[in-house]
Amino acid sequence: MSIGSVSEVLLDTQTTFHPPQLAVIVPSYNERDNVELLYEKVALALGDTPWEMIVVDDDSPDGTAEVVNELSRVYANIRCLRRFGRRGLASACVEGMAVTSAPFVAVIDADLQHDEAILPQMLEAAVAGADLVVGSRFAEGGSAGSGLSQTRLSGSNLANRLAGMIAGQAVSDPMSGFFLIRREAALAAAPRLASDGFKILIDLIVTSARMGRPLRIAEVPYTFRPRHAGESKMNPLIVIQYLGLWVSKMTGGALPPSFLLFGLVGGTGVVVHLAALAFFTSVLSQGFVVSQIAATLIAMAWNFVLNNNLTYADRKLRGAKLITGFLSFCAICALGGIANISVANAIYQWDHQTFVAGLAGAIMSSVFNYAVTRAFTWK
Ligand code: GDD
Ligand code: MN
Numbered sequence: 001m002s003i004g005s006v007s008e009v010l011l012d013t014q015t016t017f018h019p020p021q022l023a024v025i026v027p028s029y030n031e032r033d034n035v036e037l038l039y040e041k042v043a044l045a046l047g048d049t050p051w052e053m054i055v056v057d058d059d060s061p062d063g064t065a066e067v068v069n070e071l072s073r074v075y076a077n078i079r080c081l082r083r084f085g086r087r088g089l090a091s092a093c094v095e096g097m098a099v100t101s102a103p104f105v106a107v108i109d110a111d112l113q114h115d116e117a118i119l120p121q122m123l124e125a126a127v128a129g130a131d132l133v134v135g136s137r138f139a140e141g142g143s144a145g146s147g148l149s150q151t152r153l154s155g156s157n158l159a160n161r162l163a164g165m166i167a168g169q170a171v172s173d174p175m176s177g178f179f180l181i182r183r184e185a186a187l188a189a190a191p192r193l194a195s196d197g198f199k200i201l202i203d204l205i206v207t208s209a210r211m212g213r214p215l216r217i218a219e220v221p222y223t224f225r226p227r228h229a230g231e232s233k234m235n236p237l238i239v240i241q242y243l244g245l246w247v248s249k250m251t252g253g254a255l256p257p258s259f260l261l262f263g264l265v266g267g268t269g270v271v272v273h274l275a276a277l278a279f280f281t282s283v284l285s286q287g288f289v290v291s292q293i294a295a296t297l298i299a300m301a302w303n304f305v306l307n308n309n310l311t312y313a314d315r316k317l318r319g320a321k322l323i324t325g326f327l328s329f330c331a332i333c334a335l336g337g338i339a340n341i342s343v344a345n346a347i348y349q350w351d352h353q354t355f356v357a358g359l360a361g362a363i364m365s366s367v368f369n370y371a372v373t374r375a376f377t378w379k
Helices: 008-016 035-046 064-072 089-098 116-127 150-167 183-192 200-210 236-250 257-283 288-311 320-351 354-376
Strands: 022-028 051-057 078-082 104-107 132-136 179-182 217-221
Touching (some): 022 035, 064 078, 089 104, 104 116, 116 132
Parallel strands (some): 051 078, 132 217
């Protein structure tokens, strides 16, 4: 049976069904008291345009998903995609885009900070030919309003300048969480996007350009509003994740975004190792070998916990998986240690430079540990 050759029984639904022209994707985490109002405001703004809303909720403890499911029983064009055991604004947006048939998709925050009234204008610009339409606070006529604190505003300025270095074209608000894009353009870039962090827009712009499909960008100004109910999920980790993405793009994609975080965690692990070694040898008067073994175990546990909560916060291991994960992490790091010593030794034999050999060994084991734990421990 070909698509569209429906049976008589289904014809009735066919006559009343209008396929959505626009899907509004709403990433949500603890937004129970915002989603209904958001739906109503978007419905008012879009009027006759066939549209749907897809709320992508990471199993919020406040029960956002249940509230959306209740709304789905009242309105036909809203549904909830609920994800379990995962977090991440960027991956939530991409997965929302993947479950709609609408040719255009918009991303809007659940907390009413973005002005839904400009959605029709954004859609118009896309229909007229733009691949991507950015809701901008910094374009002529827009404003960051009272939606950003002074600290956030200076952080945002710095982030914008960094983004300008990788964007490759002028965008006044590259950090915007409010944009509309052709679904097919977004999904083409999707497999290469970083899954963590908040910065999906700049990632889409840079990734598409690097794939040889630069996006034609339009902007529509708006005034950023204060959050309605609930709290912001912005935190220092989000900032580090953005820096990781930036370093990755600056190196032409040679370093994956999470490598920066993995490396930083490794750096703190060295400090912990040396502190533990000093404690066991001096305070507990243990022999060197015993102290070194204890310090290694403590540093490995430290690295594992930090990577699980920071580097891989979006796929954090819990419960029984925490134990098997830790064991695989230790086994992989042990292999990394062997790789370290072999490489360092080979280089030392060749060119008796202790520092160079040691550094090469350390780089070898960091890359090995990163690549292998990513494939096995946090797959
Ligand atoms: N599914 C899912 N998973 N959604 C999330 C997650 C997550 O882990 N973290 C945050 N969200 C949702 C929130 O529920 C909200 O709807 C939206 O993503 C934005 O989160 P906020 O916590 O409100 O972020 P913000 O207001 O601090 O940041 C906004 O402004 C920045 C620019 O100033 C966002 O729009 C950012 O994308 C933007 O860069
Ligand atoms: Mn917000």
